[in-house]
Amino acid sequence: MPDHADHVPSDGAPPRKGLRPRTAELWLFRGIYGLVLASALVAALDVPGEVPDPGEDALWVLLTALASSAAHGYAHVIAQRAVTEGGRRPSRLRAVVAEWPLVAAALPTVCLLLGAVAEWWSEETAADVALLFNTVALLGMGIWAARTAGLRWASSVRAGIMDMLIGVVIIGVYALVE
Known part of the structure; x- marks a missing residue:
């Protein structure tokens, strides 16, 4: 991923203060990924006609978020190792x-x-509220x-609405399956 720390917006607006741009980019990437993952999981785990087991579903969402974050982090290590020769390598x-x-974004669900x-x-109410919460969070992020x-x-x-559309699509698919 290229370093955007020195990025100057083309429309002349100054970058926002707060988190460094690179830190914000990484946090937002992982957070949005976690929200989409949690939404997709809660929609997939709430199967009509099956006996509801919200405890098992909560465990699956948490374990999948943890496994995804571990796999994503380790994939960064492997990719970095492939492109650097003897240079500084990130700790696993x-x-x-x-x-x-990524995990923090899945915790509300x-x-x-x-x-x-x-x-x-x-x-069912928990799944509906989680999908709505995650969709609004995608807008905000x-x-x-x-x-x-x-x-x-x-x-x-406009960018937030485009991100929110991911959640709307998941809600639409969820509604069709139900």
């Missing part, structure tokens, strides 16, 4: 731990499913990513 553990935003285990609501890149508000909202 550091590369895997750096994927924490896990918590909602655990609420169904506690019988605060049904698993899309806007944040665009603002971090220095885009103006109108462009940032």
Whole structure:
């Protein structure tokens, strides 16, 4: 992945203050990936006609997020090893731990499913709320990513809506399956 730390937006807007652009890019990438993963999993695990088991579903979402983050981090190590000759190589553990935003983004879905285990609501309600929450979070993260890149508000909202459409597609498929 190229380094965008010195990126200057083409529309002349100054980059947003806060997280360094490269750090924000990585956090947002992993966070958006985690939201999409959690949404797809909760939609796939809530199968009509089967006996609901929100505890097992929460465990699957969490374990899949952990496995995905570990695989993604280790893939970075392997890719870095392939392109560097004797240079500085990232620690395997550091590369895997750096994927924490992917897991963090899946935690609201896990918590909602655990609420169904506690019988605060049904698993179907938990799945519906998780899909809605993740879709709204995709909108927010899309806007944040665009603002971090220095885009103006109108462009940032358009970018957020495009990210949100991923969640809308997952909700649409979920509705068709039900």
